[in-house]
Amino acid sequence: MAEQQFRFDDGAAYERMMGTWSRFAGEIFLDWLQPKPGLRWVDIGCGNGAFSELIVDRCEPVQVEGIDPSEGQLAFARTRAAARLTHFQQGDAMALPFPDNSFDAATMALVIFFVPEPAKGVAEMARVVRPGGIMAAYAWDMFGGGFPLEPIFAELRAMNIAPPKAPSEDASRLENLRVLWSTAAATEIETRVITVNRTFASFDEFWNIAMTSSVGTIIGKMPATDVDGLKSRVRGRLTSDSAGRITGAARANAIKGRVPK
Numbered sequence: 001m002a003e004q005q006f007r008f009d010d011g012a013a014y015e016r017m018m019g020t021w022s023r024f025a026g027e028i029f030l031d032w033l034q035p036k037p038g039l040r041w042v043d044i045g046c047g048n049g050a051f052s053e054l055i056v057d058r059c060e061p062v063q064v065e066g067i068d069p070s071e072g073q074l075a076f077a078r079t080r081a082a083a084r085l086t087h088f089q090q091g092d093a094m095a096l097p098f099p100d101n102s103f104d105a106a107t108m109a110l111v112i113f114f115v116p117e118p119a120k121g122v123a124e125m126a127r128v129v130r131p132g133g134i135m136a137a138y139a140w141d142m143f144g145g146g147f148p149l150e151p152i153f154a155e156l157r158a159m160n161i162a163p164p165k166a167p168s169e170d171a172s173r174l175e176n177l178r179v180l181w182s183t184a185a186a187t188e189i190e191t192r193v194i195t196v197n198r199t200f201a202s203f204d205e206f207w208n209i210a211m212t213s214s215v216g217t218i219i220g221k222m223p224a225t226d227v228d229g230l231k232s233r234v235r236g237r238l239t240s241d242s243a244g245r246i247t248g249a250a251r252a253n254a255i256k257g258r259v260p261k
Helices: 011-033 051-057 070-076 118-130 148-159 174-183 203-212 214-220 223-239
Strands: 040-044 063-068 084-089 103-109 129-140 187-200 248-259
Touching: 011 051, 011 070, 011 103, 011 129, 011 187, 011 203, 011 248, 040 118, 051 063, 051 084, 063 070, 070 084, 070 103, 084 148, 103 118, 118 129, 118 174, 129 223, 148 214, 148 223, 174 187, 174 223, 174 248, 203 223, 223 248
Parallel strands: 040 063, 040 103, 063 084, 103 129
Antiparallel strands: 129 248, 187 248
């Protein structure tokens, strides 16, 4: 079966699957950043606006710009309450449509491994942020089993079926994030690991939500008997309680630094 890349074009489907995970990790990430109120923010790869909304709700910004290549995602973002303060527009992380020194903080939330040339994306972050401003990102630990759908991915790999991939997954490694920030001449660089848990009412809820993502396309092409076996093995990897609730875990690598003065 040919390798498939992740696609996120449906904002509502993304909200069910990844938006919730993103907020769990994003809350910890913003607590770690400790931003001052009154900043101008750019949320690069804002998707359906899940993280942009956190910025509005938690950080008292004076301006938020959300940039994403997917109009389907942006259409959902514009329906959020955060749109009262956030301007969402289509754009490329490697060629941001803003002048130099336009912002106090630039973030990539679960994005950097989707940027075809991560170094260009990080250089653009540094360009549009004022000297002394924040440039920060977090990304699922793809190589350390941190992706929220790792229980499914692990079983697919055991079947010699390649799970969906992001184009620049190497960028999610902590050591590679450090190199990217150092190459952009960032100062005060710090990294950390963010671990989050999510509870589902049942295994069926976990599975049905997972099937709204790119992995659902792969599994949808499998014979029914193979799918049944896969579901059974995935169920065995997950923790459940006496009520049948399922707890999933995910882990992200995070980095922050400042544009040199």
